[in-house]
Amino acid sequence: MRVKIHRGAEEIGGNCIELQADGKSILLDLGAPLMGDLHGEKALPSIPGLTDGSNVDLLGIIISHPHADHYGLAEYAHPAIPIYIGRGADKLLRAAMAFGPFGAAFPNVCFYHARKVFRIGPFSITPYLADHSAFDAYSFLIEANGERLFYSGDIRGHGWKKWAFEALLNDPPVSVDAMLLEGTTLGRNISEPELREADLVEVLSEQMQKTQGIVLAAFSGQNIDRFISFYKATLKSGRTFVVDLYVAHMLCAIGRKTLPDPTTSALRVYLPHRAKLKIVRDGTFDLVEPFKNRRIYPSELKRRSGNLVMSFRQSMAEDLCRANCLIGAKVIYSMWPGYLERGKVDLRNWCSENEVAFDIVHTSGHASAVDLKRLVSAIKPKALIPIHTLEPKQFTEFGAQLKIVPNGKWVEVSD
Numbered sequence: 001m002r003v004k005i006h007r008g009a010e011e012i013g014g015n016c017i018e019l020q021a022d023g024k025s026i027l028l029d030l031g032a033p034l035m036g037d038l039h040g041e042k043a044l045p046s047i048p049g050l051t052d053g054s055n056v057d058l059l060g061i062i063i064s065h066p067h068a069d070h071y072g073l074a075e076y077a078h079p080a081i082p083i084y085i086g087r088g089a090d091k092l093l094r095a096a097m098a099f100g101p102f103g104a105a106f107p108n109v110c111f112y113h114a115r116k117v118f119r120i121g122p123f124s125i126t127p128y129l130a131d132h133s134a135f136d137a138y139s140f141l142i143e144a145n146g147e148r149l150f151y152s153g154d155i156r157g158h159g160w161k162k163w164a165f166e167a168l169l170n171d172p173p174v175s176v177d178a179m180l181l182e183g184t185t186l187g188r189n190i191s192e193p194e195l196r197e198a199d200l201v202e203v204l205s206e207q208m209q210k211t212q213g214i215v216l217a218a219f220s221g222q223n224i225d226r227f228i229s230f231y232k233a234t235l236k237s238g239r240t241f242v243v244d245l246y247v248a249h250m251l252c253a254i255g256r257k258t259l260p261d262p263t264t265s266a267l268r269v270y271l272p273h274r275a276k277l278k279i280v281r282d283g284t285f286d287l288v289e290p291f292k293n294r295r296i297y298p299s300e301l302k303r304r305s306g307n308l309v310m311s312f313r314q315s316m317a318e319d320l321c322r323a324n325c326l327i328g329a330k331v332i333y334s335m336w337p338g339y340l341e342r343g344k345v346d347l348r349n350w351c352s353e354n355e356v357a358f359d360i361v362h363t364s365g366h367a368s369a370v371d372l373k374r375l376v377s378a379i380k381p382k383a384l385i386p387i388h389t390l391e392p393k394q395f396t397e398f399g400a401q402l403k404i405v406p407n408g409k410w411v412e413v414s415d
């Protein structure tokens, strides 16, 4: 078996790896780049038959999780090429389609399941549930011709699925020839260990209790782990959690019994003005229908502002000004702080203009160096190949033979 990193060897995002055995190929992820100037179809790696379906030896694309830098270019692949994805991840991406660009509805999907081996041609693949900020994320063991490669995908050990990370450490795949390991956090100079999602609950609930007005929770609507942290903190602080329609729709679509059901539970649902306009334009009134008894309107936002925590995105800023519910309010920003500088409007400016307090409470979706090392020590690969990192050389200290493979170069898995 041989491996080629098409993209991701020395950058964060745009993961695409090709594995080849007996003349047959599979791709691990086909992500959109986060860096550089290439976007959309122009960013596609050059892989024979990927877009025209002419390569019968390209057997499938395995998507590790529903983050655009791992699935974002798969929509350009020819529909004859099957997409392998977790069932939950597929539900989430389909549900997001109604709201904007962060969704996908692949025409030809096959579902894989944690620890259930499946075959694609000469490849035998075992998915391992991964703790990550994306919902339904996986790492994979891929075997072919007696050789074994482990691909971490994106992974961490401090989220709500920490148990899955520990389960992997306690029962790791053995005799792994090569391990493709993500290193997103390497080089970030983090002196302290990452806060656990469970620790965030404490910090968030404390902030909620200290805030007089409404608490605006700025997190990604697809980050279900972070939703859980905010939800638990809200309950702890004695407030009511208001989700915007996007989050409510995501929760319903993935339909996990362990998550609150926004059609019946203590959650309330707010329909932002922009979403309302889009629904009228698209005629998608069925999106709101399930929540009609749970809706909250601007007058109540104002009246009960000191009792509420609300999921918030910049596009809702106007609504809240109009509702006149911002006295004593606070924004808790809970995403990678680098996004603040990338937005069209800096959220911090909006806060100071409207006398809204601002704070960042966040923990990474990716493992710290300490946890990455623990993973390498457990799996003991013969070779360690960095991916999804700006600092591949920092893997030198990880106690496995480091093999830095540049983009576009074939290497044998067991060399």
Ligand SMILES: [Zn+2]
Binding pocket: 065, 067, 070, 132, 134, 154
């Ligand atoms: Zn990710």
